[in-house]
Amino acid sequence: MPDYSLSYFYVFTFFGAGAIFVTALLTLSNLVQPKRSTPEKLTTYESGEEPVGQAWGRYPSHFYVFALLFVVFDVEVIFLFPWAVLFRQLGWYGLVEMGIFILILVAGLFYAWRKDALTWY
């Protein structure tokens, strides 16, 4: 038990230390840097032109399709890792199960391909 707790105590500390380190670094930088803000500095950069409107707005939704496919394959991963570790014990049975699982997902990938959803404009 101490080994598990100790290991994850390290992990927790690294996460905390990362956040603290970045904050400290940026605070240090904040203390030593000059601050002379002018209206020009506060404008958004648009290659030297006056910015037109806001960037937030409607964007074509085909970007969403890639995120969607990624989520599906990410979910596949949470089954793949346990399967890969226990692979030797499971043998043919596990192989066939995982084969069906992946084939069904590949069918979805193929559908996206045929629908031309895998093209980035």
Next chain:
Amino acid sequence: MFDLLEPLLFAILALTLLGSAALVVLAGRITTSALFMAFAFLNMAGMFVLLGAETIAAFQVLIYVGAITVLILYGVMFTPQSARPYGLFFQRQTPVGALIAALAALPALVFSFGFHDNGAALPKGNDLAKIATSVFSDFAFPFEIASVLLLAAMVGAIALVRRQE
């Protein structure tokens, strides 16, 4: 040392988890909500680690923080940033809804403290092999159905998104 550390970590995680969850509900901006949601998910992963379910914690970060939050951020990006005043962010039946939730929460909270360990707690860690054994033997059929569900979600979402393009 860990006798002291574990309750302390639990207290910190519980407070930040519930605090950020409350901020998801109360935040005026949708982006703030999304940020706190990601933070709540991370704290939840910490809870799983405390319980000794390291694999579930890793999956939690992989799926919720790495995938679902990104998807929701895409949703935030593709929907308008409404310039409404803060009050209109809430629905008309706000007081009733809040009251119902609070009334239901009270007895549940009191009740939940009544659970006690039965003294047969599993040793911490090493849960990957056990999960794998269960998923691929007893839960083989749900496992295959999960892939069909994912396929349906994929096809449905692609069809919905690309319908008018």
Next chain:
Amino acid sequence: MSLVPLGAFVAVSAALFFIGLGGVLVRRNAVVILMCVELMLNAANLALVAFSRRYGLVDERGSVFVVFIFVIAAAEVAVGLAIILALYRNRPTVDVDEVTEMKG
């Protein structure tokens, strides 16, 4: 052995669930409602894992359910957001109060 009692985990889970429920009832932005639903699912996950680890009667049954809940959550968000995006294309709103097409 177990330093934090099971009841504390279940209480956190219940509190999180009701915060999520409150959010679903109170907010009117569809994306925020989706986030709150995710919080509720996560609360259920916490309870399942806590019981699975601390009751220890059978093997990791609770954790296996959690794995399947991950799948369902991912599918739900994917389709839910697709519906919101499609809705937004038809009429520029994500306020659930203003979407009344399904009203009888």
Next chain:
Amino acid sequence: MVPGPFGIDPAIWAVLRLVIALGLAIGLIMNGALLLIYLERKIQAVMQDRIGPYHVGPFGLLQTFADALKLIAKEDVLSGQTDRAFFLAAPVLVFTPMLASFVVVPFAPGVVGADLNIGLLYLTTLGSMGVLGIVMAGWASNNKYALMGGLRSAGQLISYEVPQILSLVTAVLVLGTLSLVKITELQPGPITNIFVIPLAFVTYFIAALAETNRTPFDLPEAESELVAGYLTEYSGMRWGTMLALTEYGNVTVVCGIMTAVWFGGWNGPGVEAFAPLGVVWFTLKTYAFILAFMWIRATLPRMRIDQLMSFCWKVLIPVTLLNLGVTATLLVAFGGDLRPVAFANWVLLALFLLGIPALQQRRLRSVRARLRSRTARATGVAV
């Protein structure tokens, strides 16, 4: 609990070890960033037949220190249009997972922060967290370049994560464990994993290049099209944290993974006799990969975003899935014998390396034919 050296109390040693590990990790990242940027510039210069930095210090060695000091003392301009919550959270979200990855990197026998049972899964998990910071940075800037750059980078990162993970799973099939220390211990001899599953290594290498935004996948740096991508509105030390520290830290982490999983990690002559020698071997192998990354940067042109995405989804993911299936089937069929797996993997690798140019030739021919027929139709003359 591990008993400490020199009879130190285990509880005190645990905390002391944590402090040392944390100090080493942060020191490694800072040092790595300073040294690697210097190396990068020098190597680029040598390959392009110029001198590179030489003014500050001997051989320009202190140039990057000067750059770091300048970045810290530089004004951090925060444009008035930004979404503050996201804008300020993004550097933390990008840096923290990278730092946390160093917990499990096995430098030598006994020199590892924490030997987690799920080491590789943990690293995968942290890799997927970086995307969040990038989407947030791009969105928060409220700048059209930054937003498009953020969307592109996010698309690239999430897409290439899939072949990266699938390659790792193929390696896990052969190794049977996720703990990085055990993985290293499984490859003591000269026959390391690279001889068994070379194709998985090649696909992982390509995906890792894309995951760390290195050429030929360095779209955030495509100045001519999207300015500086999601980093457009970042300046001063915020930019330094986002790009310099994090990019080189991530490069170190993925090169460390390659070393541990495919090249035997700390194993090398003399490690059995004197364990700390492992640090030297590990560092040498890792830096060899980093130098390979830099070499690639000096050699290959940048890919276009649509080519990059279609290469991932239409080539890399099918190939990794095929490799996974073939490896798994052969392992089950031959009862864990690695020779058929190795044979099949080398054959597949050869097909992959030969097949891509062939595919390109075919596509080129079809594009030419289409253009020719269009010209023919336009002019009415058969060409």
